[in-house]
Amino acid sequence: MSTEALAPTPTEGARARRLTEWVFRIRELGIVVALLILVAVTAVLEPRFIEADSLRTLAVNASIFAILAAGQTLVIITRNIDLSVGSVVGLSAFMAGDLLSGNGLPIPVVFVLGIGLGAACGLLNGVLTTWGQVPALVVTLGTLYAYRGLAFLWTDGRQVNAETLPDGFLRIGTGSVLGVPVLVIVALVVVLVVGQWLRDYRAGRELYAIGSNPDGARLAGVRSDRRVLTAFVLSGALAGLGGVLFTARFATVDATAGTGYELTVIAAAVVGGVAIFGGTGSVYGAALGALLLGTITSSLIVLRVEAFWQQAAIGALLLLAIAFDRLVGMRIDAALRRRSARRAG
């Protein structure tokens, strides 16, 4: 947030920051409330919706999207965008399936390779964006096609099936520890680690600085290119992880795995309060956004609303979220302006 410019003294700055911090928390709280209302209404109409099994499925379905949304948040906060995540998921998902069924590699090695492949894809995106000075939208639209094309060339019409995958691997996708699904645990760990890094660490804070004011950040000594590159590599690596988890969860993988995920992931982040032009939002918000989108889909199914309304509902929710953010943003700007005017006068 560009509150610094409006607040000349340190105490002013601190107070303005408290205000924006508070709004951040309210924003995340808003999604939680929306989630609770949705779950409550659905539960009243169909009590089975809040049975443990049903809630578990809900969380599992949102896990992979939450992981991808965490990565996407890092990129969007720097005023960039990563449209290639769906293709990276496809590439990494098929590689994981292929390596496990063909060569019988140990499972941890496959995870490392999947994450590494994703990181390499992200590195290419980042290098083209920073060093090549090509807009991120153009770069990742291009690599969305290129990575998907590679996946098609690699699979050559083949498919990986559950029978050829080791049981230990499939248990990651379907099993649980102490009643909590493994996928959910992985997603929680990822979201917490990335979320705290973005919130509290210098490198994470600098992503916000780059996104709110690129020139200002550079003048303040932020190594923008390096930070943006890091954001892209992390987004790619998380998409790679998402791909391996995709295979563990769905067990049947072909070259089309993850097609169209990019827009759902961006929608999740934006619903979660990540502004599309950078500088605002949190990983937690984005993860909650992913959970909310998933819950809407499930509750519409449970309520036997025609499945066809799902997509329309998600679109409407996204529009509501950005309109809401816009209105709140205008209010905050006005409040900050009033405050600094009072000080000055």
Add this chain to the structure above:
Amino acid sequence: MQADATAPTTPGRAGVNGEPPAWRSLAGRWEVLLVVLLVLTAIAGQAISPEFLTADSFTTGSLDISEIALMALALTLVVVAAEIDLSVASVLALSSAMMAALWNGGLPLELIMPVCLMAGGLCGAFNGLLVTRLGLPSLAVTIGTLALFRGLAYVVIGDESVTDFPATWTERAFGNFAGTFVPNAIVLFAVLAVAFGVLLHATPFGRSVYAIGASEEAAYFSGLRVKRIKLILFVLSGVVAALAGIVITLRNSTAAANVGMGFELTAVTAVLLGGVSIFGGRGTIAGVILALLLLGGIQKALSLSESISSYWIQIVTGALLVGSVLVPNLARRASEARRRRSSHHHPEEGPPS
């Protein structure tokens, strides 16, 4: 996405200061490079299959991308004005779904088609009002309406498909123009291409679109009605997308809600590959037409080839898209470095006036 980084990205397309020789400014034009790439594609395509440079292959190849081509025309104006419309393929699907529903309801096609076009216009107006009145970023708005309009298409006809459209109309959409090898859909595209070309390049409206794309604030302060012009562009984009929906429905004589999934990205790709800057203010209709020819040509060449997998189209498309911005960037940097070195040697020359 800030404006200062945009200015240097496409110097080859706009000419470099310091008066380069005429041949270099011509060769530096993106459209000329696209023509060279087209010729190379033609040579490679002919080497792949002697069928490539035939009337028949033009007919089938051009039909395959005719809807994307239509949408790319209106999208060009939107992108030149520094906005984007990702909802076009969903408007296409909604238009197709409405055709089916109204046809099942017993209305004549002559009445259905204007209704679909109007619905497309309304979709565009919805996008445009959210962008101009609420001041929301068009990227986020149209990702939202991408889901919303596609969802509405499913609400309208579910997962049914309707195939009993009258043969007179489906033949019109599929057939060729007056005994030539040019499909009617491409004739429609050509007419619209001329219309949009004139609108963008030869009218005050077109000049204001460039002005808005170059600097919205400057355009506003010089008295342009920025919001209204942007709203018109979104409406145009919606109407043309609905038209593309009519064409694809009649051409395949099938209406379904899942038609044209992902077309929005191909249309955006064609626009950007055609030399339109994603930051607005730059680009020509001619460039976009050349890019469409190039994409269609490569696709056709790969589909004719028996040894090369047609999946290469995606890799080539991606590489061309990134390369179209990357190569001019690198060329500019190299020439700047050269200029810096030479001005070092001759400090008395001073900066070019």
